[in-house]
Amino acid sequence: MSYSYFSDSYAEAVQKPPPQMFRSNYLPPHLRGSNFSDHSVRHFPDDRGRGRGGRTGGRGWTTGGRGLGQRNERNARNPSQYQTISDKFNELKIVNEEKNENENGNGNGNGSMGINFDAYEDIPVEITGSDVPKPANTFAEIDLGDVLNDNIKNRCKYVKPTPIQRHAIPVALAGRDLMACAQTGSGKTAAFCFPIISGVLNTKSPPAYGRPEMVAYPIALILSPTRELCCQIFEEAKKFCFQTGVKVAVAYGGAPIYSQLRSLERGVDILVATPADRMLDMGFEPQIRKIVERLDMPPSGPRQTLLFSATFPTEIQRMASDFLKNYIFLSVGRVGSSTDLILQKVVFVEDHEKQEYLRNLLHDQRAKGNLGRTALTLVFVETKRSADSLENWLCRSGFPATAIHGDKVQFERERALRSFKNGITPILVATDVASRGLDIPCVAHVINFDLPRDVDSYVHRIGRTGRAGKSGLATAFFNAKNSSIAKQISDLMKEAHQEAPEWLNQYADSYSSSSDYRRGGSSRFGGRDFRSGNDGSYGNAADYGGNAADYGGGSAADYGGSAADYGGTAYEGYDYSAPPPVAADFSGSYGGGGGGYESVVASGWD
């Protein structure tokens, strides 16, 4: 299945980018040939409040957040606002649903048939580092081996590599370390899996004589931030490895340990693991360091290390560079940008009105919707407690919903995800545990019921829709408490050639002159390779601490209180504080009698 917007209505929703746009000359392919060039702007009903409380009207706005809140509260009550959003949802149309599902090797609708991968073609690519290998335009050009090539073509139905694959695969095959950043849903999993599998095939030799049994010797370790993403990468890797002889195993917490141990005993070339899966309370650096620098891992140099993410804040680049040697930095699009395929809407909703607003929105979406139960809606909230209560409330209001968060046992988490994917409960209420990497084909609408405290999480969350060349819709419920990310959201929207509401810009301006902002210091969002000295940072520093929503906080929150300067929120789902039992089993003997295998640490962690 794939979605696409009717291009006219989409074009109507966009506006000529202002001169300060990052990609002034870039026009996404799906907007070309539309009336975009006329600079025509349709004013949606939700624009009605503009001017009245904004700078032109003055009233309310100059009095600060409270005045704005009162003005926009009126807008939020205006039903036309959610109707506009559900109209947008309704404009999504299903393309080749059956064809895709049948033709795709694994039946999950992810094949390239019907996918508009041209949407990624003209995105600017930046590569820094020495002796960069040439990109490849086709899979045939890349020496991945016959069986893997056959799987790519016939099982995955990938016709041509996406830009991140074109550039990253040759770099990884050349044995270079890599830090790669590309937009959500643009094919990073295959970009690191293909060279890993090819590398394993090229180095694999029969087990050394006398090697003690019951000890796992993975050649490559793929680390991912959450259990669900770990399982997804595992399934993808198995599909890619079909009939190659390469053995893939998975290790993560919360699932029966004996079956995981048995599978390790049967031999493992590539281990996909989530070392632990709880909220990152204390920062992740010490735990990652332990895994990568101790635990018998070969040092950087002999070890090849690949890092992939849709966002790479400067602090993370700086920290991660310790694990890399003479690495190449690759970015497809600006680091941390969101894809143009996602239509972003921001509506002003006070906390106490959010439920009602959501109900109206879902109701309208259902009344008008022509997508049937296969169109899924993902609702992000801030805390585990609010995920449970919103799930209950939605069910009681007649909307089949389920919830996923870190306090559920693994079995419940997987059941919730399954029931969402199958469309049995087409609404999933989630904390950030579901914000990264999950590739669920029919997610048509992501709703940020509670906005995250940092823009990286926002980018990952909305990236659960608009994947693999398909269009999607993302709606954010914004109020004064979210002022610290107003500018970044507005910038992301402009960068994606979309119209940010004027009142959002006013919140951004107001925040940038506030004491919270001044306390915040410098920007943390890396716009490019931090080694260049000028990281091209955009947006503004935020004092995230002062922006917490009224959801319990403390232990009830998925976000730890001591989120450190990185915010922690961007790494929801991580907790490397305890090494996993399974990983400990193999890691103790890693490299002992490994037959000189080059090891590869790839990472889907963001």
Ligand SMILES: Nc1ncnc2c1ncn2[C@@H]1O[C@H](COP(=O)(O)OP(=O)(O)OP(=O)(O)O)[C@@H](O)[C@H]1O
């Ligand atoms: N070359 C290709 N041709 C067609 N489809 C592809 C290709 N590469 C990947 N895909 C599909 O694109 C979808 C998104 O890929 P993937 O999950 O790897 O994205 P991602 O960049 O890792 O996203 P995120 O940042 O959210 O983790 C998947 O359904 C995958 O099967």
